Amino acid sequence: MLANLKSNRAWDSRLNEKKRRCNAVNKLANGKVLATDSFVEALEKLIVAGDRVVLEGNNQKQADFLARKLSQVDPNIIHNLHMLMPSIGLPEHLDIFEKGIAKKLDFSFSGTQSLRISQLLADHILEIGAIHTYIELYARLFVDLIPNVALVAAYKADRNGNLYTGPSTEDTPSIVEATAFKNGIVIAQVNELVDDEADLPRVDIPASWVDFVVVADKPFFIEPLFTRDPRLIKPIHVLMGMMAIKGIYAKHQVKSLNHGIGFNTAAIELLLPTYGEQLGLKGKICQHWALNPHPTLIPAIECGWVETVHCFGGELGMEKYMAARPDIFFTGHDGSMRSNRTLCQLAGQYGVDMFVGSTLQVDGLGNSSTVTHGRLSGFGGAPNMGHDPHGRRHATSAWLDMMQSQNPVDRGHKLVVQMVETFQAGAKPTFVEQLDAVEVGKESDMPIAPVMIYGDDITHVLTEEGIAYLYQAKSLEERRAMVAAVAGITDIGLGVDSKRVAQFRKEGKVAFPQDLGIQPTQAQRSLLAANSIADLVEWSDGLYDPPARFKSW
């Protein structure tokens, strides 16, 4: 036996280190409950310089108290942290880097902080490991980015550490699992502490996975990111929505899907009970959704279009409505909705037939990104939902409809639809020769350009000009010409050969609105099932309780 090759290492160093740290806060804790006022001191003992720390925060729920407290630790004691953050949504998230507490960042989405991240990166105040899609980052928490400490948020905890996360369960189970079962330390901020498990509506995270809880000074922040006010939907969104329903959803009989957020998709949701009904599509399309609880889906649900919705996260104001529709939404025995971002991303990857998203830039081949000069926005879930999962083995009619060859071992393809106006406000063209992401990637020393959705995954590009059925393209050159055919008067679109466009329309490779029988005068806001937030409240029988900022009454 090669005994001399056997390592002499200790095999339980992480466990021993965890015990050491937990013992160090004995005096600051009452069982698992850490005192709010001495919490910074506790953090300085539970976290060690150089640690990998996962801080919960995504495009909805934010562990904002923990973020604030982490930004108050002494950088002489705690520095060089490697932060793992699904989303960077708060100023405090970047204060941690400016103060020298953390150095490296692996993340998915940055939204409101995208400009500041770009600046900090340019100033070498932070280093970026990679920009991920959500489940890609969660996956790495179990491989090469295993956390030493997890900082998460819950509505309620009992004194033993059982957590109630309710409609906003989101990322918590995945983050906690990666930490708790690898001898990391799990700390939860809660809005409310109760004495006993019986006082919790239900247990979403069991106590044995949680090391400490702390009562936050105020309830955690949630962004109502998925609420779109129907008043802001314009006739052009109605036009594009009608084109999508007739030219894609109905054509391919799409039964299961995910919608990215935006006014285009909000318009589609509000057109189902009106335009979709006129076309006789109820029961034929849009029955199963992997979707956040969009308030604009309420009329379609109430009219019987929707059978099921599984959610990544919650949405402020939708709680009572969802609890009252348990046949549609996933709910616990207490009645409240249960979300789970990891599982919903999996559902959106493997379970659904179509992803419809939007973006800021599309190049001639259909590659797209929301990363533009000075704006490192990240991706969130779009690259995951917006790709064809090659591991898929079940067939549906929509998936099979994408098959183009007679090859006996060919497979179908998920429908990946980019729905964009050719120009955005401020005369910014959406279609560009080269994505800004290419330059940004080079400037930031990234090994690959931060592309959100690759052109070869895209099956359809829909603009106000028309639909390009890219899955039918026979070559890259033809794909480029089909994109140009719907790119309007952008530089890409101006290069178009009008005879070739006519040929594409004849062959069904490109469809203009009139080819679909859609008249411009039909594109009226009056076609929407709801014209205001107040209409949505009425559709919900008063169960939807919108946040104050959306109330005009």
Add this chain to the structure above:
Amino acid sequence: MERIELTYPATEKLQHKALAGVVGSGDLEAMFIPHQEKMLKIIIKTSVDGSKHRWQNLFNRFASLHALPMGTLEINDFASTPGVAKLRIEQVFEEANYA
């Protein structure tokens, strides 16, 4: 504010005056008045300076896909996107045809 005038040969006879769109940010108001001359006269008043080239491209493309109507088209533009502009122009011509 910028004022842009464009003229295109036109052949279609539309019967009616028509108005489409709204005065509001990101939108435009388009008014069509038919006449007997075989040309479409376009007068654009826009809040966006330096946009003449884009309007020319928009109408060149429009003309390549549609027969243009004989008349005057007045546009009051409040930073609409080319997509919104095209939709409003299509709407006003359609209204002028059937109103």
